[in-house]
Amino acid sequence: MVIYLKAGGELRSKLQPDVDHFTRRVETEAGKPLSDILIGIGISPAFVAFAFKDGQLKRLDYTPSEGDIITLQPPVSGG
């Protein structure tokens, strides 16, 4: 199945977008959690603070569905 991952902030360079400046098309097996999908494309889950889809928070154990567009957000700790 195909999902689309978008990245905010400094995660963009790690994601290596190929659809537009923010988005990468990812082919993956159905039933895999997001954390495993990230590892499969070379992104450590430690670089992702949280994700969201359709304005709702998703944790890294979320299992995407075909066509999902999921935005990954990096840890942001400064003040």
Place this chain on the structure above:
Amino acid sequence: MLSDKEKERYSRQVLIPGWNQEKLKQANVLVVGLGGLGSASALYLAAAGIGRLHLCDGDRVELSDLNRQMLYSESSLGLLKVEEASRRIGALNPSVAIVRHNAYLDSRNAAEIIAGCQVIVDGLDSLEPRFILNQESVLRGIPYVYGAVQGWQGYAGFFHPPQTACLACLLRPGAFKPDRVPVWGVTPGAIGLIQAGEVVKWALGQNPSLQGRLLIYDGASLSFEIISVEKDPACPVCSRA
């Protein structure tokens, strides 16, 4: 009761429908961390007429702070942030009562620092003390106004358990931490002002727009996105409170 000087000082903002300056005067707000976020939020909260500001930071002013920490100037270098912040805020609005805590917040002093405060504003620059603030917020049932920045990106949220999720519903310890966080002034300025705005809405008895939600600001693309943060039934903090 507002003095004549206060009536004049706040005469423009009291024209805003729903404004109640007396309520702001009764508010007791803690700002933890007086860096880029805390500079913005504390200055604007003081200008708005928050009655009592508790300021907490154990740091001293360095030259590399001055690109974003607007409470300070070159004459502040080497001085305690909490003292300089108090001086600057006192000059801006002497009617604000200031309580100073020259300390880094940790699990040993958190209860004492937070005691008596009605709302916590996060101006911190690392994750661990944020979890301490969050825990105290959950224990006391007082709002925690989250803010964090990095580079062009910033997050802001208003967590008020048990009505809303808490910070630990959103984030878990153990995420990657850079050695030195890149940041420039507009990012903490923007987020700090949003935090101040949410505090003022809350103090006025209005619903903060970010209650149980997270604002994701990206200055590079100038985008603002707001997502819902639902309570996590497995949250290690608020699900056990």
